[in-house]
Structure formats: structure tokens, C-alpha cells
Amino acid sequence: MKDTYFIEEYKTEVPGELDKWRVAFPPKIVELFVEEYSGKGDVVFDPFAGFGTTVSVAKKMGRESFGCEIDQAKICFAKEKLDVELIGKSVFDLDHSEYPKIDLCLFSPPYWGPALGAKTYHGYLNKLEKLSKKIETRMNEGAHLIVFVQNYKFDRKGLLTLAWDLGNVLKNHFYFEQDFIWCVDRTKSKRDMKHEAADHHYCLVFRKK
Ligand SMILES: C[S@@+](CC[C@H](N)C(=O)[O-])C[C@H]1O[C@@H](n2cnc3c(N)ncnc32)[C@H](O)[C@@H]1O
Numbered sequence: 001m002k003d004t005y006f007i008e009e010y011k012t013e014v015p016g017e018l019d020k021w022r023v024a025f026p027p028k029i030v031e032l033f034v035e036e037y038s039g040k041g042d043v044v045f046d047p048f049a050g051f052g053t054t055v056s057v058a059k060k061m062g063r064e065s066f067g068c069e070i071d072q073a074k075i076c077f078a079k080e081k082l083d084v085e086l087i088g089k090s091v092f093d094l095d096h097s098e099y100p101k102i103d104l105c106l107f108s109p110p111y112w113g114p115a116l117g118a119k120t121y122h123g124y125l126n127k128l129e130k131l132s133k134k135i136e137t138r139m140n141e142g143a144h145l146i147v148f149v150q151n152y153k154f155d156r157k158g159l160l161t162l163a164w165d166l167g168n169v170l171k172n173h174f175y176f177e178q179d180f181i182w183c184v185d186r187t188k189s190k191r192d193m194k195h196e197a198a199d200h201h202y203c204l205v206f207r208k209k
Pocket of ligand 1: 111
């Protein structure tokens with residue numbers, strides 16, 4: 001697998017007004033990682049399922065997939081347009097023992113410091129670290145965790161080093177196996193980019209220890 005992917009400004013099936021921050025994954029990228037890091041019949045989990053891209057792509061590829069989402073509009077979109085049923089509760093309230101063990105966990109975290117009910121950036125990272133530790137206990141031997149994440153503009157002061165900070169905490173619990181970058185060519189786009197750091201995302205690949 002190459003470690004850098006270039007894709008053109010992409011369209012998902014999600015209408016722009018439902019996805020003003022453009023958080024929906026490009027299905028093509030999800031496909032590449034599901035293909036490389038899981039096999040048919042494997043269990044794929046997305047704790048922050050959003051519009052259901054991971055769950056839908058993995059299902060189409062013959063994986064058993066499930067994901068959590070708290071936003072009702074996204075849950076409805078996933079059901080009506082992608083034919084996938086997301087678990088409509090916070091992943092922090094999920095009783096993981098009710099679900100199958102995981103071969104591939106793939107997610108992009110909710111962006112924004114105060115997300116996840118944390119008052120500080122440190123508290124936010126801490127919540128994601130605790131969650132990944134919990135998920136790790138439900139992962140099969142050799143399973144992978146893949147996080148799609150950007151460093152991004154939090155305020156006028158500059159970039160928040162989220163991708164690197166998250167990588168740093170996750171490596172406490174997993175082997176950091178590889179990183180990939182995917183870049184979007186937005187040269188033809190008229191989108192307002194003020195909240196996005198760059199046209200590139202990191203894909204951080206971890207393996208269960
Ligand atoms: C960066 S988006 C993920 C987008 C997704 N990858 C897609 O393709 O649509 C993060 C998602 O996490 C959801 N979220 C935030 N807090 C959550 C929680 N506690 N449990 C589950 N989902 C949550 C948000 O509503 C948002 O849709």
C-alpha cells in the first residue's frame with residue numbers, strides 16, 4: 001500500500017447542508033483501509049460513525065460492521081440513504097460486551113476542544129485515550145485501530161496539534177505501525193476553508209499489542 005493518496009475534491013452522498021464541516025469520509029479512502037486491514041467476515045467498528053460511511057463501506061465489502069452516533073440527523077441519513085442502522089447512543093455509554101469483538105476500529109474523532117464534554121484540550125485527549133483503552137480490550141489479537149485526523153485551526157493563534165497529540169497518547173496502548181496521508185485537491189473548490197487546517201489528513205495506524 002502506498003503511504004500517500006491524492007484524491008480530487010470529493011462528493012459523498014451527504015448533502016452539503018447536512019455536512020457543513022465536511023466531516024463525512026470519502027468512501028474511496030475508507031475502502032482502501034478496510035481492504036488492507038481486514039478480511040471478509042471480519043468485524044469493523046466506528047465509534048464516531050457520523051453519516052455511516054465506515055459502517056456502510058465495510059458492510060458492502062462483506063464485513064460485519066457497527067458504529068455509534070449521537071446526532072439524530074446523521075443516524076436518519078445512514079438509515080435512509082445508506083441502509084445502515086447506527087447505534088444511537090454515545091460510545092461512552094456503550095456496553096461493549098453486547099457487541100462482537102473487533103478486528104478493525106476506524107474513526108475520525110469529533111473535532112473541537114470542548115467536544116466530548118471535556119472542559120480542556122487535555123481532558124478531551126484524556127477521554128479519547130480512555131475510550132481507545134476500552135476498545136482495545138474488545139479487539140481481537142492482531143487487530144488494528146486507524147484514526148483519521150488533522151491538525152486544525154482552533155483559533156487565530158494557530159494550529160492545534162491534534163493529530164500528533166492523539167498519536168502520542170494512543171501509542172501508550174498500541175503499537176504505532178504506520179502513518180499515511182491523504183490529500184484532497186481543492187484547487188477548484190469554492191469552499192470556505194477557514195476552519196480547515198490543510199488539504200491533508202493523517203491516517204494513523206495502530207496495532208493491538
Ligand atoms: C468527525 S465526525 C465523523 C464522521 C464520519 N467519519 C463520517 O464519515 O461521516 C465525528 C462524529 O462523532 C459524533 N459524536 C460526537 N460525540 C459522540 C459520542 N459521544 N458518541 C458517538 N458519536 C459521537 C459526532 O456527532 C460526529 O458525527
